[in-house]
Amino acid sequence: MAIRVGVVGIGFMGKAHIGIHARNPRAKVVAFCDTDPKKAAGDWGGGGGNIGDQSNLGVDPKALRSHRTPQDLYTDPEVDLVDICLPTYLHAANVVKALAAGKHVLCEKPLAVSLKEADLVIQAVKKAKGFMMPAHCMRFWPEWQWLKAAVAEKRFGKVLSAVFRRFGSTPVWSWGNWLLEPRLSGSALFDLHIHDIDFVRYVFGEPQAVFAVGTAGKATREGMDHVVATYLYRNPRQVVMAEGGWEADPSYGFTMRYTVVFDRATADFDLAREGKTLQLHKAGRKEPEVIKVPATNGWEQEIEYFLTCIEKGTPPKVTTAADARKSVALAHAELESIKKRKIVKL
Ligand SMILES: NC(=O)c1ccc[n+]([C@@H]2O[C@H](COP(=O)([O-])OP(=O)(O)OC[C@H]3O[C@@H](n4cnc5c(N)ncnc54)[C@H](O)[C@@H]3O)[C@@H](O)[C@H]2O)c1
Structure with a gap:
């Protein structure tokens, strides 16, 4: 069965990740959360970014579960992997909550701006059932x-x-x-x-x-x-x-x-x-x-790697929370x- 993905934050990077999950037969985007009412309603147009065209994502937003809050997505029993593409200042708190809900978590870089917040993630990773990977794409x-x-x-x-x-x-x-x-x-x-x-x-x-x-x-x-x-x-x-x-x-x-x-x-x-x-x-x-x-x-490669780690039940090694904290x-x-x-x- 495909890994069921919920994406939080449908901005430049959230849309890029959704397109990649949609093209990967091992993943299935089932849910998302964005607090912008237009995006929550499935209108994902506009935005910018520095690499690539993010149109033609290969998913119909209206066919996905649109959660009112990130926490609702974290407690959705039909989500296996939470993909956090929120603004950086929201990373740490959301990674901690998604891990506490038992999910696997991919989170965009940087892990956090403050080292205190990065430490909260590291503590949460130690106790978590799911895997966590910071998306250091280079x-x-x-x-x-x-x-x-x-x-x-x-x-x-x-x-x-x-x-x-x-x-x-x-x-x-x-x-x-x-x-x-x-x-x-x-x-x-x-x-x-x-x-x-x-x-x-x-x-x-x-x-x-x-x-x-x-x-x-x-x-x-x-x-x-x-x-x-x-x-x-x-x-x-x-x-x-x-x-x-x-x-x-x-x-x-x-x-x-x-x-x-x-x-x-x-x-x-x-x-x-x-x-x-x-x-x-x-x-x-x-x-x-x-x-x-x-x-x-x-x-594409980082997502492919993380999906493989989840399928095999082996924690990611190429990039980890402890390593991302050092950056x-x-x-x-x-x-x-x-x-x-x-x-x-x-
Ligand atoms: N790896 C890369 O190459 C790369 C490139 C660009 C951005 N990023 C990273 O991706 C992350 C997101 O950046 P972006 O450019 O996509 O930002 P963005 O501003 O384009 O999008 C952020 C989205 O989050 C939504 N949002 C804000 N608060 C929310 C909340 N509490 N709950 C749910 N949704 C909420 C906004 O409505 C918006 O749609 C950042 O950490 C950034 O550093 C990584």
């Missing part, structure tokens, strides 16, 4: 999985430098503009740049220290709208850097990139380079080799570094 993005394996296997020798970049225009599309309220979203540092923070940790392990600079610019004023972070590891000759920001002009759109220089090759990923997103440059070759990866994305902690260390203009030891 760990499942095919070209990024390729990089993780290439680094782990030392396929092209040592890494000399790794630079990650993620830029977008100011997200003016969120519900009630919560994304532009640093208290609620953590601003670009916790919402956008956290993808690279988490991936840096995943591939290179925990840094010994971090140095970051950032601007509180035109998007949120008090938040961190553009961040450049350097992660310091034991090897003083290895450069690991990540840069993220959401102040670009609306005409700019969105980019995510990495360039990783190994001893014997340079890997370059650019989301915008359609059909050849991942290129490998090697000595003696005029043209870079285009690396072929499965035609899917991190969102939130590193974001806080970057904030401290930016404010004090100092290297922060970890």
Whole structure:
């Protein structure tokens, strides 16, 4: 029997997840909850986001159970998996409630902005019957999985430098503009740049220290709208850097990139380079080799992985609440570094 899914929060990400569940024969979307009366009534039009067209979801909202409150969905006996796509400041409390109701829970990144809230999730996970997985999608993005394996296997020798970049225009599309309220979203540092923070940790392990600079610019004023972070590891000759920001002009759109220089090759990923997103440059070759990866994305793969974990009865390992908390902690260390203009030891 398909895993019965209830999605909470039908915004940009909720709709993306619903489309993915709908295309996966192992899942069946049966219920949702959104407190916006229009969305609750099944009118899911409008909205924005940074990657992909979210229309044609493959489900008829009017054929699903629309719950009045998230708690009603958590106690729905015909829901196995709760997929939380709520604004970040609502993540922790809702994960705790859904786990307490005995459900499996997938929750969008970041786990929380505050470490106290992240700890509440970790406590709840320890007592829970169901599994919990934070949706750190970069760990499942095919070209990024390729990089993780290439680094782990030392396929092209040592890494000399790794630079990650993620830029977008100011997200003016969120519900009630919560994304532009640093208290609620953590601003670009916790919402956008956290993808690279988490991936840096995943591939290179925990840094010994971090140095970051950032601007509180035109998007949120008090938040961190553009961040450049350097992660310091034991090897003083290895450069690991990540840069993220959401102040670009609306005409700019969105980019995510990495360039990783190994001893014997340079890997370059650019989301915008359609059909050849991942290129490998090697000595003696005029043209870079285009690396072929499965035609899917991190969102589809993370959901596929979590469904497999649930089916097999084995808890997810690729991304866990305890691990996601470490990414939130590193974001806080970057904030401290930016404010004090100092290297922060970890
Ligand atoms: N993994 C990624 O690539 C990615 C991309 C975008 C967003 N996200 C994350 O997804 C989460 C949601 O972001 P979004 O852009 O979809 O937000 P959004 O503003 O587009 O949508 C939020 C939705 O939640 C609903 N909502 C608000 N309070 C509610 C409540 N108490 N109960 C039920 N519904 C409620 C709103 O009506 C709205 O429809 C965030 O944590 C964000 O960081 C992840």
